[in-house]
Structures are given as C-alpha cells and as structure tokens.
Amino acid sequence: MKKQSEAMIPTPNGVFRMIAYADDNKDLMPHVVLVHEDLDSYDNVVMRIHSECLTGDLFGSKRCDCGEQLDKALQIIGEEKGILIYLRQEGRGIGLINKLKAYQLQDTGMNTIDANIHLGFEPDERDYEVASEILKDLGVKSVRLLTNNPEKVNGLNEYGIQVAERLPIIISPSKENKAYLQIKNDLMGHLLD
Numbered sequence: 001m002k003k004q005s006e007a008m009i010p011t012p013n014g015v016f017r018m019i020a021y022a023d024d025n026k027d028l029m030p031h032v033v034l035v036h037e038d039l040d041s042y043d044n045v046v047m048r049i050h051s052e053c054l055t056g057d058l059f060g061s062k063r064c065d066c067g068e069q070l071d072k073a074l075q076i077i078g079e080e081k082g083i084l085i086y087l088r089q090e091g092r093g094i095g096l097i098n099k100l101k102a103y104q105l106q107d108t109g110m111n112t113i114d115a116n117i118h119l120g121f122e123p124d125e126r127d128y129e130v131a132s133e134i135l136k137d138l139g140v141k142s143v144r145l146l147t148n149n150p151e152k153v154n155g156l157n158e159y160g161i162q163v164a165e166r167l168p169i170i171i172s173p174s175k176e177n178k179a180y181l182q183i184k185n186d187l188m189g190h191l192l193d
Ligand SMILES: Nc1nc2c(ncn2[C@@H]2O[C@H](COP(=O)(O)OP(=O)(O)OP(=O)(O)O)[C@@H](O)[C@H]2O)c(=O)[nH]1
Pocket: 049, 050, 051, 052, 053, 054, 064, 065, 066, 069, 089, 090, 091, 092, 093, 094, 099, 102, 103, 106, 112, 116, 146, 147, 148, 149, 152, 184, 190
C-alpha cells in the first residue's frame, strides 16, 4: 500500500490534500485520504475511518446512517484540521453486488447480520491493517477517532496506532434506518446511546 498521487481539493469544509493509496498505480479503486491543509500536529489527530457505502454516501440512501455520518465527520474534521480515510470496504467488505443481495434478503425479513451469513460471509469482513499502514505512512502517531464502533478502535490499536480517544458520531434514527441501527446497537457492539 503506497501513495500513488495527490492534489489539493477545496471543499465546503476546507481545503484538503487528497491522496490516493493503492498497491499499484493501475488500481481503479484506491483508498482515498483527505488531509486538512492546516494539519499541524501528528499527535491526537481528529480523524475518521469511513467504510465506503455508495448507496448512503453518494445517493443519500435512508437504509443506513453512512451519508449523514460522513457529512458530520467532514464538518468536524474541517473544523479540527484532521484527516479522513475513505476505505473501499463497501458493504462491510463484501462489495456492492453482495450488499444489494443482502438488502434484498433483508426485505424478506432477515436482519443485516443473518443476510451476510446467508450469503456465506462473516457479519463484518473488515480489517483495519490498511488504515494503520496509511496512518504510519503519514506520520500519525495517535488519533482521536470519530466512530461508534469499538472494533475500529481495537483494529487500530492492534496494528500499533494509539487511539487516545473515541469521539461518538451519532445520527438520529429515521423510520427507514431505525431497525438497522437497533441491530448495530444490540448485536454488533456499536455504542449508539
Ligand atoms: N453487508 C452489509 N453492509 C452494510 C449494510 N448496511 C450498511 N453496510 C455497510 O456498512 C459499512 C458501514 O458500517 P456501519 O456498521 O454502518 O458503521 P461502522 O463504519 O462500523 O461504524 P461507525 O464508525 O460508527 O460508522 C459500509 O461499508 C456500508 O456499505 C448491510 O445491511 N449489509
């Protein structure tokens, strides 16, 4: 995993250096990193690791809270001069084709965990080694991580990045994503209260 290219990108939340990380420069789905132009310390950096959710991030799907979490995180990262790592972990690592199959199963009454298992996957296939490698490459030593998912905290600690603090990023449930958020809270270890 290494830096393949970078450029400055002005956004509504500030100017960021966008860096594309991949194993080689032909990769069509590089991981995307946004580093605030005024980031000045590599200790206790405010940051988010966001798992790709095309449906929520780009199209505003109401089935999940991803799009709203991304907006809120970028706002905070803009204010605090932090970093966003956008990992290509669509569908908790099963990809878009399988996520849509999982959604179809959920529309017949299965929950988000059982749908993954029914398709032959773990409930969550993600790993945070790549994110840790990227943080080390950037020179980041410790972070304040925007997440409700303790697995992300453990994942970074496991690979040698110190999580100094977890910053919750709670979105009010809507009627469409209420059941999904309830499962995350009750069965997937997310801290949503
Ligand atoms: N397989 C599967 N993936 C889903 C489903 N709903 C959302 N996702 C994916 O789940 C990922 C986001 O994970 P979440 O569990 O919502 O949140 P998180 O990233 O673990 O935790 P936070 O940092 O608190 O947001 C994205 O990759 C989404 O595409 C679903 O029903 N099935």
